[in-house]
Amino acid sequence: xxxxxxxxxxxxxxxxxxxxxxxxxxxxxxxxxxxxxxxxxxxxxxxxxxxxxxxxxxxxxxxxxxxxxxxxxxxxxxxxxxxxxxxxxxxxxxxxxxxxxxxxxxxxxxxxxxxxxxxxxxxxxxxxxxxxxxxxxxxxxxxxxxxxxxxxxxxxxxxxxxxxxxxxxxxxxxxxxxxxxxxxxxxxxxxxxxxxxxxxxxxxxxxxx
Amino acid sequence: xxxxxxxxxxxxxxxxxxxxxxxxxxxxxxxxxxxxxxxxxxxxxxxxxxxxxxxxxxxxxxxxxxxxxxxxxxxxxxxxxxxxxxxxxxxxxxxxxxxxxxxxxxxxxxxxxxxxxxxxxxxxxxxxxxxxxxxxxxxxxxxxxxxxxxxxxxxxxxxxxxxxxxxxxxxxxxxxxxxxxxxxxxxxxxxxxxxxxxxxxxxxxxxxx
Numbered sequence: 001x002x003x004x005x006x007x008x009x010x011x012x013x014x015x016x017x018x019x020x021x022x023x024x025x026x027x028x029x030x031x032x033x034x035x036x037x038x039x040x041x042x043x044x045x046x047x048x049x050x051x052x053x054x055x056x057x058x059x060x061x062x063x064x065x066x067x068x069x070x071x072x073x074x075x076x077x078x079x080x081x082x083x084x085x086x087x088x089x090x091x092x093x094x095x096x097x098x099x100x101x102x103x104x105x106x107x108x109x110x111x112x113x114x115x116x117x118x119x120x121x122x123x124x125x126x127x128x129x130x131x132x133x134x135x136x137x138x139x140x141x142x143x144x145x146x147x148x149x150x151x152x153x154x155x156x157x158x159x160x161x162x163x164x165x166x167x168x169x170x171x172x173x174x175x176x177x178x179x180x181x182x183x184x185x186x187x188x189x190x191x192x193x194x195x196x197x198x199x200x201x202x203x204x205x206x207x208x209x
Numbered sequence: 210x211x212x213x214x215x216x217x218x219x220x221x222x223x224x225x226x227x228x229x230x231x232x233x234x235x236x237x238x239x240x241x242x243x244x245x246x247x248x249x250x251x252x253x254x255x256x257x258x259x260x261x262x263x264x265x266x267x268x269x270x271x272x273x274x275x276x277x278x279x280x281x282x283x284x285x286x287x288x289x290x291x292x293x294x295x296x297x298x299x300x301x302x303x304x305x306x307x308x309x310x311x312x313x314x315x316x317x318x319x320x321x322x323x324x325x326x327x328x329x330x331x332x333x334x335x336x337x338x339x340x341x342x343x344x345x346x347x348x349x350x351x352x353x354x355x356x357x358x359x360x361x362x363x364x365x366x367x368x369x370x371x372x373x374x375x376x377x378x379x380x381x382x383x384x385x386x387x388x389x390x391x392x393x394x395x396x397x398x399x400x401x402x403x404x405x406x407x408x409x410x411x412x413x414x415x416x417x418x
Contacts (some may be wrong), residue, residue, distance in 0.1 A: 048359070049308070063300050065307040072300035091272050091281035098274040099258070128355060135342050146337060150257070 001026045004046060004054040006033045010105075010179040012053035013209065014066045015073075017171045020206035022077050039127055050127045067097060070168055082168045093162040096169035100161070103147040104176045110140030111183040141185040152191040160201070170201050178202075210235045213255065213263040215242045219314075219388040221262035222418065223275045224282075226380045229415035231286050248336055259336045276306060279377055291377045302371040305378035309370070312356040313385045319349030320392040350394040361400040369406070379410050387411075 003019070005012045005028050019026070031037050031052050038050040047054045047064045055063045055072065063069050074083045084090030113123050114137035121129045123136075151173070154161070161169040177187055177198060189195065201207070212228070214221045214237050228235070240246050240261050247259040256263045256273045264272045264281065272278050283292045293299030322332050323346035330338040332345075360382070363370070370378040386396055386407060398404065410416070 049312075057297060059297075061297065061301075063304055065304045068300045068304035068307060071303050072296050075296035075299060087281050087284035088266060088268075088270065090284060091277045092270075094280050095272055095274045095277035098277055103258075124352075128352075130348060130352075133342060133344050133348070136345060139339060139342070143333075143337075143339075 001058060002056040003028045004031050004043075004052050004056070005029065006031050006052045009033060009052060010175050011051070011066055014168075014171055014175050015053045015055070015069050016209035017175070017206045018070050018073060018082060018168065020209040021080065021082055021166075021171075021204075022073065024073065024077055044127070048127075049125075051125050066172075067094075067101075067168075082166070082171075084162075084167065085165075089163070089165075093167045093169055096162045096167075097172050099147075100169060100172045100176060104144055104151075105172065105179075107140040107143035107147070108176055108180055108183040108185060110136045111144065111185050112137075112140075112179070114140065115184065141183065144180065144183070144185045145188075148187060148191060148194060152194040155193040155197045160197070166201070166204075170197075174198070174202050174207060210267060211265040212237045213240050213252075213261050213265070214238065215240050215261045218242060218261060219384050220260070220275055223377075223380055223384050224262045224264070224278050225418035226384070226415045227279050227282060227291060227377065229418040230289065230291055230375075230380075230413075231282065233282065233286055253336070257336075258334075260334050275381075276303075276310075276377075291375070291380070293371075293376065294374075298372070298374075302376045302378055305371045305376075306381050309378060309381045309385060313353055313360075314381065314388075316349040316352035316356070317385055317388055317392040317394060319345045320347075320353065320394050321349075321388070322346075323349065324393065350392065353389065353392070353394050354397075357396060357400060357403060361403040364402040364406045369410070375410070375413075379406075383407070383411050383416060 003015065003026050005016065007030060031043060037043055038052065044050060046062050049064060051064060053066060053069060055069045057063065063072055071083065084093040113119050114132045114134060119132065121131050123130045123132045160166050161173055180187055187194065212224065212235050214225065216239060240252060246252055247261065253259060255271050258273060260273060262275060262278060264278045266272065272281055280292065293302040322328050323341045323343060328341065330340050332339045332341045369375050370382055389396055396403065
């Protein structure tokens, strides 16, 4: 296997933490998103969406999309399980990961990409230009803050996002929160349950990945 | 189990087709989205996101998020498999399903919800009001049409979206395309490979669900 990464981007970091939790070591190729390497023919033949992360399998096939890459790794390296141990736990982990992608990561990406001066006409990742929509940046921050409030209430009742065990949902949430600072959407100190969870989870060795 | 549905909405239809493909019959409860039943206290205690579909498990727990619900059903009723048979196939199905959610369904939802007269200040599902952003409706249609062109090129090379076998990715795509008519983003006749696939897949008995 080979992993196409960008050390500064949030999406591939989710996979790097997942790999570190499972102690999987594979060759890593850095893709220089700042210089536009993802739009060149070489990388476009690896992933036509021009995004990282990408996992290259030993037969040469390429997988993109964070959750799909992690699912492959989970099936090939099941220990420790990070995506659930039975049907109900697996679906609960997937549900929380999905809520986090749609209600936290995506709004934060809206907030970041529709504001950043360097991303004029690049409001979405991928090969096509889309102009920034300032209203979408504002809406993104508002939605993310609203969802963080809901997570705070949820984390008053559970240790980890999907229940009793650390999972991919916690990884997604830590990466989102660390990205929030770049999205002008900082997390309030008043969210005490959320901050308890963040302190606990972000202290894991894997989070340095 | 019990299934919270809305017969006219695209997201629960994805699960209804999935259930039909597996010949699973469970009690169905209709939630009246048009009258705002999803915002009432009764449904809010079932899903605080105020969205359908929701699957109620026999122990009383509730699962939301289409992919998570389908994953639970796949693990409990594995035949016929609709989410892959080995690690690489499973991850490939998940990857295509994810691309379809982010690059087709979400843009179509943007196109629909930011234009519909009945959805003023309801540009997103869920309990909080968000005003419509006309630029986002336009961008949604443009993105969906661009992605359909890519799917056409992909379907020139494969029978089904994730390869040789019908999967949840095909279900997501059929539901998206049928929803496109409501999003003022009709699919062009010129996409011959895409239309070949659509004719083939939409003729399945399950698609009436």
